Structures are given as C-alpha cells and as structure tokens.
Amino acid sequence: MNNYLQVIILYAIKKFQGERSIYAIYHMLQGKKSSQTIQDAHLFGLTNIFGTIPRFTRQQLNQNIQLFHEHNFIEITDKTDAYIISGQGGRKLTDYLKKNPFPTSLNGWKYQNITPIFWGRLNLLIQTISHIVHNERRFYPIQRNPKIQCFVKEFLQNNRQDRGLIAQHLYEELISLLELQSNLKRDIFILKLTGVNRIGLTFEQIAKRKDVEEEYVRFTFLDSLHQMLAEIEQVTDYPILASLFSDWQRSGNPHLTHSTQTTLRYIQAGKTLFEIAEIRRLKVNTIEDHLVEIVLSDKSFPIAEYVSHEDEGEIIAAIKELNTKQLKAIKQEVDNKQISFFQIRLVLAKLGDG
Amino acid sequence: MMNLEHVLKEKFGFDKFRPGQKEVIESLMSGCHTLAMLPTGSGKSLCYQLPAYLLNKTTLIVSPLLSLMQDQADQLKMRGEKSVLTLNSFLTLNQKREAFDRLHMYRFIFLSPEMLSLEGVIKSLKTLEIGLFVIDEAHCISQWGYDFRPDYLNLGEVRRELNNPLTLALTATATKEVRKDIIGKLNINQAKETVSSVDRDNIAILSERLFSYEEKLFRVLELVRKFTGSGIIYFSSKKVAEAVTGFLQENGVDSVNFYHGGMDQDQRMLIQQQFISGQLKIICATSAFGMGVNKSDVRYVIHFHMPSTMESYLQEIGRAGRDRKQSVAVLLYSEGDEGLPLHLMEQQLPSDLQIEGVCSFLSEAQKIGANLTLSEKEQLSQSFSLNDIQLRFFTQFLTGNQDPLQHVEEMKEYCQKRKSRNQEKLHKFLNWIYAQECRRLGILNYFDEKQQKLNPFCCDFCGMDANKMIDLLPAVKVEQVNSYTTWKQELAFILLKKENWDEK
Ligand SMILES: [Zn+2]
Numbered sequence: 001m002n003n004y005l006q007v008i009i010l011y012a013i014k015k016f017q018g019e020r021s022i023y024a025i026y027h028m029l030q031g032k033k034s035s036q037t038i039q040d041a042h043l044f045g046l047t048n049i050f051g052t053i054p055r056f057t058r059q060q061l062n063q064n065i066q067l068f069h070e071h072n073f074i075e076i077t078d079k080t081d082a083y084i085i086s087g088q089g090g091r092k093l094t095d096y097l098k099k100n101p102f103p104t105s106l107n108g109w110k111y112q113n114i115t116p117i118f119w120g121r122l123n124l125l126i127q128t129i130s131h132i133v134h135n136e137r138r139f140y141p142i143q144r145n146p147k148i149q150c151f152v153k154e155f156l157q158n159n160r161q162d163r164g165l166i167a168q169h170l171y172e173e174l175i176s177l178l179e180l181q182s183n184l185k186r187d188i189f190i191l192k193l194t195g196v197n198r199i200g201l202t203f204e205q206i207a208k209r210k211d212v213e214e215e216y217v218r219f220t221f222l223d224s225l226h227q228m229l230a231e232i233e234q235v236t237d238y239p240i241l242a243s244l245f246s247d248w249q250r251s252g253n254p255h256l257t258h259s260t261q262t263t264l265r266y267i268q269a270g271k272t273l274f275e276i277a278e279i280r281r282l283k284v285n286t287i288e289d290h291l292v293e294i295v296l297s298d299k300s301f302p303i304a305e306y307v308s309h310e311d312e313g314e315i316i317a318a319i320k321e322l323n324t325k326q327l328k329a330i331k332q333e334v335d336n337k338q339i340s341f342f343q344i345r346l347v348l349a350k351l352g353d354g
Numbered sequence: 355m356m357n358l359e360h361v362l363k364e365k366f367g368f369d370k371f372r373p374g375q376k377e378v379i380e381s382l383m384s385g386c387h388t389l390a391m392l393p394t395g396s397g398k399s400l401c402y403q404l405p406a407y408l409l410n411k412t413t414l415i416v417s418p419l420l421s422l423m424q425d426q427a428d429q430l431k432m433r434g435e436k437s438v439l440t441l442n443s444f445l446t447l448n449q450k451r452e453a454f455d456r457l458h459m460y461r462f463i464f465l466s467p468e469m470l471s472l473e474g475v476i477k478s479l480k481t482l483e484i485g486l487f488v489i490d491e492a493h494c495i496s497q498w499g500y501d502f503r504p505d506y507l508n509l510g511e512v513r514r515e516l517n518n519p520l521t522l523a524l525t526a527t528a529t530k531e532v533r534k535d536i537i538g539k540l541n542i543n544q545a546k547e548t549v550s551s552v553d554r555d556n557i558a559i560l561s562e563r564l565f566s567y568e569e570k571l572f573r574v575l576e577l578v579r580k581f582t583g584s585g586i587i588y589f590s591s592k593k594v595a596e597a598v599t600g601f602l603q604e605n606g607v608d609s610v611n612f613y614h615g616g617m618d619q620d621q622r623m624l625i626q627q628q629f630i631s632g633q634l635k636i637i638c639a640t641s642a643f644g645m646g647v648n649k650s651d652v653r654y655v656i657h658f659h660m661p662s663t664m665e666s667y668l669q670e671i672g673r674a675g676r677d678r679k680q681s682v683a684v685l686l687y688s689e690g691d692e693g694l695p696l697h698l699m700e701q702q703l704p705s706d707l708q709i710e711g712v713c714s715f716l717s718e719a720q721k722i723g724a725n726l727t728l729s730e731k732e733q734l735s736q737s738f739s740l741n742d743i744q745l746r747f748f749t750q751f752l753t754g755n756q757d758p759l760q761h762v763e764e765m766k767e768y769c770q771k772r773k774s775r776n777q778e779k780l781h782k783f784l785n786w787i788y789a790q791e792c793r794r795l796g797i798l799n800y801f802d803e804k805q806q807k808l809n810p811f812c813c814d815f816c817g818m819d820a821n822k823m824i825d826l827l828p829a830v831k832v833e834q835v836n837s838y839t840t841w842k843q844e845l846a847f848i849l850l851k852k853e854n855w856d857e858k
Contacts, residue, residue, distance in 0.1 A: 055618070126848060126849065129849065130848045130849055133849065133850070133851055134851070134852075138432045139432075140428065140432075140627060140630070141428065142623060142624070142627060143620075144421070144424060144619075144623060146424075146440070146442075150449075164851060167849045167850060167851075168849075168850065168854075170849060171845060171846065171849040171850055174845060174849075175842060175845065178841065178845075186841040187838075187841055189841075190841045190844045190845060191838075193844075193845075193848055194624075194627070195847070195848030195849070196848070197631075198631075198633065198848070199624060199627045199628045199631055199633050200624055201624065201628075202611070202621040202624050202625060203621065204611075204621070205611065208603075
C-alpha cells in the first residue's frame with residue numbers, strides 16, 4: 001500500500017465484513033445523503049470517514065479494488081461486488097496504521113458540511129487580521145468564495161474591538177486548542193495558514209516537507225479541524241472560534257436530510273407514519289427510512305410506539321447472539337412473524353456503532 | 355477637456371499613462387465607441403476605470419471568466435473603491451435581491467455573459483443610466499477568434515436592448531479579421547479602433563530545436579538554473595507538467611511547483627498566490643494558469659510544449675516582463691510536437707456522431723440544452739462520452755425552443771468550419787516556428803503590423819540566445835528564506851505584533 005486513500009478503503013472493507021458492496025464505500029466517502037448510506041455509517045461504525053472525500057470517484061474505487069485483488073488483500077464473497085479483507089490485507093493494514101495512526105477525532109458524519117466553511121472563514125479571518133495587525137491594508141484574499149468573504153467582512157464589522165486585541169484572543173484560542181493536538185497535526189495546521197508575508201502550503205507541499213504521504217496529510221488536517229470543532233462545541237472558552245460556526249449550530253439538527261426534517265416535524269405533531277406518508281405522498285418505506293435516520297442522529301429518540309419493549313429485547317438478544325448486522329440473519333434468528341425488517345433496523349439504529 | 359493626468363494621479367496614484375491608455379480614454383470621452391487592442395499586462399482595465407469616474411454614471415463590465423471578474427473587482431476594492439458589484443451565480447437569492455434593489459448605487463457592475471441571459475437582469479439594468487458598456491476579452495465574440503464563447507454572441511442584442519450605450523471592446527490579441535468581426539457583432543460600426551502593437555519589445559523571443567523528451571528535460575533544467583527571477587513553464591499535458599516538476603526538484607531546484615486544472619480549486623489558489631508573492635519561483639503550468647495573475651516581475655516564460663495558436667503564444671509569453679524590464683521567452687520545439695495540440699483541438703468540439711446522438715436524445719426527451727439539470731447533464735456526458743467543453747457546446751448552442759434535430763446539420767457544419775479553422779491556425783504557428791526569418795517580424799506579419807524599429811535583443815534568428823540573455827536579465831535581490839521555527843512561534847509571527855513575538 002502506498003497511500004492513505006487505500007488505507008481508508010481497506011479499512012472500510014474490513015468494517016463492512018462483506019455485508020455491503022464496494023459501492024457502499026463510494027457513497028460513504030462521498031457522504032451521500034441517503035438513508036441507506038447514513039444507516040450504514042452508523043451500523044458499521046464508519047461515521048468517522050463519512051463524507052471525508054467529497055470528490056471521490058468510482059474510477060478511483062475500482063482501480064484500488066483491482067489493486068487489492070491483485071495483491072490478495074481482499075477476497076470475494078458470494079455477494080456481488082462485496083469483499084472481505086484477507087489475512088494478508090489485515091496484516092498490511094495493521095502495519096500501515098502503526099506507522100500512520102488512524103485519525104482519532106475524525107467525525108465526517110457530524111462535521112462534513114461545516115468543515116470547509118469553518119476552515120474557509122478561519123483561514124480568511126487569520127489572513128485579514130494578520131495584515132491589519134502588521135499595518136498592511138492591501139492583500140489578495142486567499143479565499144475566493146464570496147460568501148466566505150462576506151462572512152469575514154461582517155464578522156469584523158460586528159466586532160468593533162481593537163484589531164490587535166482580536167488577534168491576541170484568536171492567537172490564545174488557537175494555541176490552547178493546538179496544545180491538545182499531536183505534533184504532526186499542529187505543524188500541518190500552521191503550514192496551511194496564510195498571513196502577512198506568507199501563503200499557506202498545499203497538501204502536496206506539506207507532504208514533501210514532512211516526508212509523509214499527501215493523502216495522509218489531508219486526512220490529518222481534517223482530523224485536526226474536527227478535533228477543534230468538537231472541543232469548541234464542548235467548552236465555552238473559545239468565543240471567537242465558536243462564532244465562526246454558530247450559524248450552523250443554530251440551524252437545528254443539521255445532520256438530517258431536508259426531507260427527514262419535514263417528517264420529524266410531522267412526528268412531533270403526533271402523526272403516524274402512515275398519515276405522514278399520505279400527507280407527503282411518499283411511500284411508507286421512505287418515511288420509515290426517515291425515522292431510522294432520526295434515531296441514528298438522536299439515540300434517545302423514543303421508539304416504543306414503533307417497537308414494543310418485548311420485541312426490542314428479542315431483537316437485541318438476536319443481534320448479540322449472532323454478532324451481525326445483517327437484517328435477514330437477525331430476522332431468521334428472532335423467528336417471529338410479527339417483527340418487521342423496519343423494526344430491526346430501528347433497534348440497530350438505537351444500538352448505534354460498534 | 356479636463357486634465358486626464360490629474361485624474362490619473364488623484365484616483366490611481368500614477369504619474370504617467372502607459373502606451374495606448376490615453377488614446378483609448380480620449381476616444382471614449384469624446385463619445386466614440388471604441389475598440390481597443392492593448393497587449394496583455396499594459397493596464398487594460400484603467401481604460402474603463404478612469405472614464406467611469408469622469409462619466410459619473412454606471413459602468414457595466416462583461417467579463418468571460420468568473421475568476422477574472424472577481425480579480426478585477428477585488429483590485430478596485432483594494433484601491434479603496436467601494437461601489438463595486440459583481441453579479442454572479444454565487445450570490446444567494448437574498449444578496450441578489452438586495453443587489454438589484456441598490457443597482458443604481460454602484461459605479462462598477464461586473465457581470466458574466468450568462469447572467470445577462472437570466473430573466474429580469476436586463477430589465478433591471480435598463481432602469482440604470484449606463485455611462486459605459488465594457489466588453490472585456492472581446493475577441494471571445496468572434497467565431498474566428500481563438501477563444502470563441504457562444505454566449506458572447508448575444509452581447510450585440512443586449513447592447514441594443516440597453517439602448518446602445520457608449521461601448522468599449524477590449525482585447526489583447528485580435529487579428530484584423532477578428533477586430534472587424536467584433537465591431538460587426540456588437541453593431542458599433544462607427545467605432546474608433548485604437549490598436550497598439552502586439553510587440554512586447556522587452557521580451558526576447560527564442561526558439562530552440564531539440565530532438566527528444568530527455569533533451570528537453572535537461573534543457574529546461576539548464577535554463578532555470580541560468581535564468582534569475584521568476585518563471586513560468588507551459589505544458590499542454592498535466593502529467594508532463596507534474597513529471598517535469600518532479601525532475602527539477604530531484605535536481606535541486608526547490609522552488610518549483612505544478613499548476614493545472616486537475617487540482618482542487620483551493621490548492622490552485624495557494625500555488626498561484628505563492629508565485630505572485632515570490633514564495634514560489636517557478637511554476638510548471640498548463641494554459642489554465644495565467645488569467646488574472648498579476649505579477650509584474652516574471653522574467654521568463656518557457657514553452658515545453660508549443661501552444662496551438664499565435665494568439666495564445668503571445669498571451670502566454672506576455673506574462674513575462676510586465677514591469678517593462680528585459681525578459682525572455684523560450685520555445686522548445688521538437689519535431690512532431692504539433693500532434694498534441696492537434697489532438698487537444700479535436701477534443702474541444704463534438705464529433706458528428708456525438709452531435710447526432712445528443713440531438714436525437716434531447717429531441718426524444720423534449721429538452722433543450724439550456725435547461726438541463728445537473729444529473730441530466732451528467733447522464734448526457736456519460737452516454738455520449740462528452741468532456742466538459744463538448745457538453746458546454748451543446749448547452750450553449752441549443753438554447754432556442756426548436757427541436758434539436760433541426761440544428762444537427764448546422765452544428766456539424768459549424769464544427770467542421772471551426773476544426774479546419776483551428777488547424778489552419780496551428781499550421782500558421784508551425785510555419786512561424788520553421789520560418790527562416792526574424793521571429794518578431796513573423797509575429798508582426800501575422801497581425802498585419804509593420805515593424806517600427808529594430809530591437810537590439812530581438813530573437814534567436816537575429817543573434818540572441820539563452821546564454822547572452824543571462825547577462826541582460828535584471829539582477830534579482832536574493833530574498834532570505836524564512837525557515838520554520840516552532841508551531842507556536844509561527845502562529846505568533848502571523849497574528850501578533852512584532853513587539854509581542856519574543857515573550858511567547
Ligand atoms: Zn529578430
């Protein structure tokens with residue numbers, strides 16, 4: 001193996017245990033907002049890598065699968081396009097991860113939408129403040145997206161304090177967050193920054209400089225940003241950085257697809273799934289998918305209305321017994337005509353990752 | 355007449371006009387539609403910016419590329435001009451509404467040609483008093499130009515709808531034929547043409563014959579070691595651009611990176627800005643690099659692959675020496691190189707089979723090219739293996755309500771014409787490479803210009819070569835390279851005032 005993309009793909013194959021086709025990996029990395037992909041992310045413990053390569057292509061996937069096949073890292077299963085990792089593949093993966101540990105704070109499912117926006121704003125804010133502090137009025141904004149430019153402009157208009165003071169506080173917030181991070185993460189983050197007399201480096205340039213692989217740099221950078229976001233969300237010590245994504249935090253449950261949010265409002269208004277399907281002119285299946293998605297994003301969401309306590313217990317027992325997430329196998333095990341696939345999915349969703 | 359120099363000093367801080375600028379401005383101020391051909395890097399944008407202050411009415415600028423448009427707007431803003439609006443598809447609905455409500459408050463309004471085809475835009479613009487209508491990169495309107503954009507064709511109609519405002523058509527490179535076409539299409543028949551020479555006399559023009567890829571590699575290495583200052587090396591292939599970057603780095607040339615359309619937008623932006631700021635000395639680029647790159651001290655442009663037309667060659671070498679200091683362009687040619695641009699040109703237009711396929715598909719689906727959804731476009735690209743440029747051809751060609759099938763013959767004929775036209779242009783350029791005469795003279799002939807004066811550092815045919823150039827290029831002061839200290843210290847350098855650096 002020679003790049004981290006392959007590591008991520010192989011890691012996903014390992015997690016899927018042959019229960020999903022390789023195209024599930026493609027959707028996972030792209031961050032496809034479908035109920036199926038979202039459920040898979042939770043069922044197989046892949047919420048971390050969800051949506052972390054938005055530009056991932058089928059071609060890239062196929063090339064790598066072929067390569068794995070040639071090197072006997074994976075083995076075919078009786079399902080079409082589904083593979084399991086081989087003993088050799090497993091060893092390779094472990095070896096590689098020893099040298100280049102898997103990003104620990106990565107949380108694509110939660111942060112994939114906000115990450116580029118947060119980074120864009122932070123990047124431009126630092127560049128702007130850096131120039132102001134050093135008395136340079138003219139510079140070329142490194143972020144070209146007009147929305148990002150607009151945000152930073154408004155941010156500075158709303159924060160009328162002394163620019164030197166904002167800089168000082170921003171500096172302190174960043175220092176305290178970066179203190180919590182690994183050496184490599186810190187260096188990558190700093191090298192990405194643009195300020196007075198310096199332009200940030202590309203991932204490729206950082207990789208050369210640090211003598212690591214480019215895709216690994218990209219993932220480590222993402223890891224660094226996700227770690228920051230999680231920390232800022234938890235503690236109130238980072239007012240400046242928190243204000244860079246408070247609009248996102250306020251916008252309700254941002255992880256749900258648009259359609260699912262609509263369904264949620266109807267559920268909260270006391271409608272049954274059938275009623276909602278009728279009102280929205282959607283299939284009941286679709287509404288069920290929405291409900292599973294809602295439970296995935298909020299494990300405390302009450303499901304008693306849809307699965308009785310008793311049935312829930314039975315399903316959990318079957319899952320534990322079989323140690324699988326395959327619906328068919330679980331259904332066979334519970335051997336109860338009353339229990340539907342939908343109910344099994346709901347319980348799986350509630351159990352969450354692992 | 356008011357003193358133009360005075361305004362120049364007051365608004366722009368310059369003492370003197372650069373060649374060609376004053377002529378254009380005077381022509382506009384006397385109320386004449388004007389077609390101005392000014393070489394790249396000669397301060398084209400000043401030609402509409404200064405009149406905008408004198409006319410004191412809205413200036414509308416149509417620009418073909420979003421990035422170009424944003425660059426110009428940003429540069430105006432950097433100069434302290436606040437009433438600048440860029441109308442593009444990035445704006446949110448709210449921002450658009452707000453912008454349209456306050457349209458009359460802006461002095462400069464930049465927009466892309468596709469914005470003009472949106473419903474309501476023209477109507478809003480009609481409520482304005484338009485002092486000046488500017489068409490940047492006006493050669494895009496001519497089918498005979500090297501960079502034709504079908505959506506530019508409507509600009510004539512737009513002009514008419516806006517009540518024939520005073521018009522400035524700007525271009526850097528246009529042959530006589532193209533200039534005639536621009537004037538015709540815009541319907542500004544009485545326009546005054548101010549044509550500056552395409553000759554950039556501070557750029558020495560060298561062409562070298564080599565016999566293999568390896569030979570080229572080592573020659574490039576030799577050249578970048580010899581030449582001081584910043585340079586751009588142009589390629590027609592992304593792969594080769596990357597490979598040569600690697601080769602140079604392995605051989606101790608550190609400050610070099612590649613740049614091409616296959617890279618992420620934000621990574622491209624970093625490379626471009628590193629180059630402009632001097633952090634990066636050499637760029638190995640495809641033709642995607644250069645538009646909107648304002649760097650005055652590029653000392654050399656090397657062509658590892660030949661471009662496909664004289665116009666693009668001039669545009670690319672024109673990125674050197676904008677500070678008017680001595681610079682050099684080196685074209686490395688080996689026999690058969692013309693195969694690559696020939697191949698690339700083929701890919702820019704759909705084949706007859708693709709035209710038939712796409713049209714009957716759209717006809718059956720009762721769609722027109724202009725309102726396809728993203729996924730429909732994707733499907734179309736996949737089914738008929740269209741690249742982006744080919745896809746755009748269809749979406750721009752099939753805008754009317756007629757059945758696409760009625761356009762098949764017309765489109766085929768058009769593509770055929772374009773293809774032979776392109777080949778002709780390539781052959782002319784190839785002839786120039788092979789010609790046994792002064793290269794500068796050859797360029798001037800191509801644009802129907804007469805040679806004004808002899809150039810002491812002219813071209814390889816007139817006795818110049820890369821070695822002689824070394825002494826002629828201006829000295830570059832060596833900038834110290836900042837080495838990375840610690841992450842904390844670096845963050846302090848970025849965000850804190852100097853006096854607070856050490857205590858951290
Ligand atoms: Zn000559």
